[in-house]
Amino acid sequence: MRIAITSDIHFFPQWADKLQELAELLQLERPDLLVLAGDIGEPLYMFTRGLDNFSSVCEQRAAVAGNHDVWHRTFTYTSDHLWNSLLPEAASAYHYTWLEHQNLVIGDLGICGTIAWYDYGGKHPHLQLDDDFYQSIKPQISNDANYIDWPWTDIEFAQQVAEGFEARLDDLQNNPDVKNIIVVTHVPLFKGCLKPINTVEQGILNAYYANIELGQKVLKRGKVRAVFSGHVHHARQLRIARHADTSALAVYTIPSDYGSPAAIILNTSTWETEIIRVAGD
Ligand SMILES: [Fe+2]
Numbered sequence: 261m262r263i264a265i266t267s268d269i270h271f272f273p274q275w276a277d278k279l280q281e282l283a284e285l286l287q288l289e290r291p292d293l294l295v296l297a298g299d300i301g302e303p304l305y306m307f308t309r310g311l312d313n314f315s316s317v318c319e320q321r322a323a324v325a326g327n328h329d330v331w332h333r334t335f336t337y338t339s340d341h342l343w344n345s346l347l348p349e350a351a352s353a354y355h356y357t358w359l360e361h362q363n364l365v366i367g368d369l370g371i372c373g374t375i376a377w378y379d380y381g382g383k384h385p386h387l388q389l390d391d392d393f394y395q396s397i398k399p400q401i402s403n404d405a406n407y408i409d410w411p412w413t414d415i416e417f418a419q420q421v422a423e424g425f426e427a428r429l430d431d432l433q434n435n436p437d438v439k440n441i442i443v444v445t446h447v448p449l450f451k452g453c454l455k456p457i458n459t460v461e462q463g464i465l466n467a468y469y470a471n472i473e474l475g476q477k478v479l480k481r482g483k484v485r486a487v488f489s490g491h492v493h494h495a496r497q498l499r500i501a502r503h504a505d506t507s508a509l510a511v512y513t514i515p516s517d518y519g520s521p522a523a524i525i526l527n528t529s530t531w532e533t534e535i536i537r538v539a540g541d
Pocket residue numbers: 268270299326328491492493
């Protein structure tokens with residue numbers, strides 16, 4: 261089976277041609293499944309244009325939200341309304357499985373996904389700064405603090421989505437018909453996905469780019485063969501060893517950036533991957 265995974269397309273008319281080009285390149289790859297790993301577009305009509313852009317790639321499609329997708333800066337709807345209703349409804353209208361609500365099983369392969377909110381686990385451990393610090397300085401670092409209006413703290417929201425995700429992952433892990441699982445998240449789950457920490461600023465910034473605790477939970481589910489994540493806008497590829505009787509976990513980030521989208525094609529017969537890129541201007 262061939263699976264195309266893209267992320268962080270941030271649909272915008274200025275780079276609509278580039279996104280169309282990526283959709284056409286992916287269509288030529290004839291994948292069996294396309295997954296969008298969040299940051300599809302905002303406000304909502306850009307999110308739907310992002311979904312529509314990739315509708316021609318293949319019949320079977322799935323998506324998760326990214327942090328930008330729940331921004332409410334036009335003030336016509338709240339982040340809560342987007343998260344709970346408007347985004348999943350749009351995905352359904354364009355025939356994408358909303359992985360935050362349900363798994364996909366294709367043959368003996370399970371696909372499980374989540375936005376996987378950052379829980380500050382990516383922070384530099386030597387900085388000795390607590391969760392309240394990272395929540396309070398967030399407006400100076402991330403527009404998530406300015407454009408997301410739900411009542412939950414980052415830690416609360418990260419826990420809330422992790423609970424649902426773990427339950428769905430266990431459904432696949434305990435399903436005798438499922439041999440291998442692929443996990444797709446918006447926020448990465450492993451420190452190796454992040455930028456190296458050479459400055460104090462990077463040590464702080466990385467707090468908003470990972471949920472490390474969730475990664476450790478994924479590692480314990482032995483059927484998970486590969487994890488694909490977005491959010492960081494750069495390419496990383498890791499192999500994480502597990503028990504001798506369990507295959508290593510392959511971890512990838514999608515190297516899309518604003519106006520220069522990219523995707524990864526995974527072949528589940530060989531577990532090899534290939535990057536498809538569209539160059540920016
Ligand atoms: Fe992004």
